[in-house]
Amino acid sequence: MKIDPDKCTGCGNCIYYCPMDAIYIEKLNNKKVAIINDDECVECGLCLRMMNLDVKIPILKREVCPTKAFYQNDLTYPRILRQTFSDPTLIKEATEVAGRGTEEVKTNNVTHRVKGDEVGFNIELGRPGTGTRLSEIEKVTVSLAGIGVEFEPNNPLTSLMTDTKRGLLRDEVKNEKVLSAIIEFKTTLNKVGDILNTISKVKVNTVFVIGVYSVCDNDGFPLVQKYVKENGFETSFNGKVNFGLVPT
């Protein structure tokens, strides 16, 4: 993402519309202008979308960018990966990665992606709101690979691995920063403890959240809940419940 310094008036409204706080105001040739810190920008495109809305924001008294100074420059590999993982409006076929992730729990009633003794994991790094370098994600994938996890093949992160058995990412992508990315895999319920104990101890310079899913018992409770608790962890009271309204 770029800002045209000739159009920018340095009003600073756009600063509030950068999830990575990557926009700042600086004096350039005696004129205040907004600058994007390229290293921190994750190419999510929010600034541009908000500019294109053309809507006055009450607290700012005007539009996000009244002079239309933002523009999307051409992105090449590996920088384009930032956009791939961070911009939800992107059509992913156009990028260097394969797969979009699975439908995970959402359609399990017809796909049977996880069966009776299985558990699905979604570990999202960079969420909430901090973003992450891909090198931080590799720390987690390497730890998981070390205990025999097999990563979901239809997932963008997996396609960036040079060695899925060791969880290693391509060297040239490691410094790229993304808003968030999800490590996806499934395994058997008896491995829940090993996995949780491993990932909760990995030291990373970002934050992450863990989602687990399984089929439900006859009372409607997911089988995985018991395995999580047995290993000293708790589950949230909120969650995503999948079902069909007609028998399949």
Next chain:
Amino acid sequence: MYPLSKGDLMTHTLHRRGKKKDFRKDIVMLIMSSKGINTEGSAKWKKEFFDVVMENGAINIGEGVKLFLPSDNLEKDKKFYIYLRDQITDRSNPMAVFDDPEKAANSLKKLRESGNPLSFVLSGDTEISRGILRRYSVNPSATELRVIKEHDHDGIYGKTSLLPEEDVLEIHSLCGHGMVPFSLIRRVMTDVKLGRISPEEGSKILTRPCSCGVFNKVRAEEVLARNKVKIPNY
């Protein structure tokens, strides 16, 4: 003008934050077809979903593939609903947000009566979701939960010193893609606290960056109204 851009959207509602009581006003419902199984011809069922959730008082809706500037007032903005409904194709994954479990339950009742064959997700307090399903003798097929460790930041791992105040996090979590920046939330909170804008106006501002349709403006408004964030000097 509603459309923003074409996309390939999957939203994430699992990590919404708040107290259990807050989730009585936050029920997200999704309808999905599965690639290679029942996607073909699914648009008519997805359109039916849209009609039903609108009839039953959804407070936000999304088409699930394309992003849109959310409506400021869904109840009155019928043009928005009609426009969005027209965009639904077999690839769409429509979603709706309710601020009352009864509204979600009534929607499901209607969808069940019509024999809608697609997959559904209720995202929210699982006790509420199970209760709704029990009424119609529907057993959950599968459930996804967050994993929480005692003494951690309520289910957030890693370098939690990077995180903002809980109120800011709570509002941020209401967008499925994390598109509502911490800095915007803080700014709106400050302006509400200083009486420059109302919580309702603040909530509208915060709804806009989230264009997938799962932001809950009712909950955001409540957080703004109880705003406890220290006012920064600027």
